[in-house]
Amino acid sequence: MERGNTKLKFFDKYLGPVLLLALTPLRLFRTRQVPKLINSVALLKTAAIGDTVLLSAAITDLRVANPDMKIVLFTGASNFEFAKLLSGADQIVKLPLTNPFACVKIIRSHQIDIFIDFDSWPRISALLAALSRAKIRIGFNTSQQYRHFMQDIPVLHRNDQHELENYRDLLGVIGLNAANLPQQLQHSWKEGGNTIVFHMWPSGTQSHLKEWPAEKWHTLANELLLLGNYSFVLTGGREDISGCEAFLATLPASLRPRFISHAGTSFSNTLSLLQQAALLVSVNTGIMHVGAAMGVPTVGLHGPTNPRRWGPVGPRTRSVVSKSKGAGTLNLGFEYTLETDYMSGIDDGDVINASRELLCWTASN
Known part of the structure; x- marks a missing residue:
């Protein structure tokens, strides 16, 4: 469809x-x-x-x-x-x-x-x-x-x-004991990068209900900078260019030089960015699954979605679930309750801890 x-x-x-x-x-x-x-x-x-x-x-x-x-x-x-x-x-x-x-x-x-x-x-x-x-x-x-x-x-x-x-x-049904994981898409992850990819923009029906507030991304970036001298890349489609520009305008002066937007660039460019990233933090959308499959250390942010149904699948993933009432109830992708604020229940401390865990695990291995 x-x-x-x-x-x-x-x-x-x-x-x-x-x-x-x-x-x-x-x-x-x-x-x-x-x-x-x-x-x-x-x-x-x-x-x-x-x-x-x-x-x-x-x-x-x-x-x-x-x-x-x-x-x-x-x-x-x-x-x-x-x-x-x-x-x-x-x-x-x-x-x-x-x-x-x-x-x-x-x-x-x-x-x-x-x-x-x-x-x-x-x-x-x-x-x-x-x-x-x-x-x-x-x-x-x-x-x-x-x-x-x-x-x-x-x-x-x-x-x-x-x-x-x-x-x-x-x-x-046809007798296969299926056990393979999703493919790495000819772009397997390369360890050692110093960029962190933020994918802030979900797609699909009522996608705005899966967006995490801008100030939460600010807090996350500041905390991750305590772990290393990282730069940050925003990804998205052409329809997300204006959203990324608006987000960049909200950044405090201390953070703005560390951010760049690649929204609207080719999908092959996005794959290259993910391949060389130290970490991907993404709302629950296609890029989250792409990064996880490639092997990128991936933190998925789940508001209406339940990671047991739609979580990232890959060797280096973490899922952070909203504590909002009604969160995690989406099954087929359209069963939203429009008055529910799903994403505000995602605790930034939980996201920071999941990100830190993946970054430290990668460094130690």
Whole structure:
């Protein structure tokens, strides 16, 4: 599902379940037996860089299990460029999600044995799987999303485990004991840097509810400077340039020379910055998952999100959870209570301690 497309979301929510339910008689004539010989697998992930990072582990699992298997990854526009960084897929195909008929035509041009839908709530993904002509279709049965009617093998989407574990459950259907971690994206972390990356800007629905107050970032920077002669880099997309400029304007004179913004620069530049960073401190968003997967010492700030569901996955990570009432309740990414101040409950002392722990651990190893 393309983020920010309200019209597409409306039709997905209200028309999608009706279409899927109408197609269910066709499922009566289909097998639910996974073939013993699997020559080709298609994976579908229509949006979200963070989710695509987690999906990279599944690609590795599939490739390790069967080096000769054809793997096709279908994406949306928002995660296509990022997906090209992943290893293991034979083809990465961008789908024009605003034109479902074109999507079906593209998908059907590939001969597919197993079609695995990794989206947890969009109905359009389930429709594309249903019309894929794959021998077996696997996807999530997610509570109250009404998207599983046409899956040959629906898999319960659980809100009591990390999303990576949910992805592994999908692979378990075809007999894989999935255990790989997300890929390092061809940019494994290099120890010894003296920059600290602050990623202050979340993405997605109601993203402002995942922003940490500017004064808290000031306090964190001052405390980290007691540990070393660090400089600070702000990262973000083009839409975050003005936010970074506004933040820089709030810095006291003692801190301003140590900060520089790289918001709006290329994604490859952001990867290089992360690769050479001593530490990444990020709100819960795609860059947090990217840095963690690369091996960057990463502190994730969780307000509405629960790290047990959406925490960073990697060898050097810490999660700091808000103490606000209602914090940590986000499951699929849109169940916000708009009047809740999620992020003010993140104690700056906890963030400082987590950052210090990672910096000191890195120095001692």
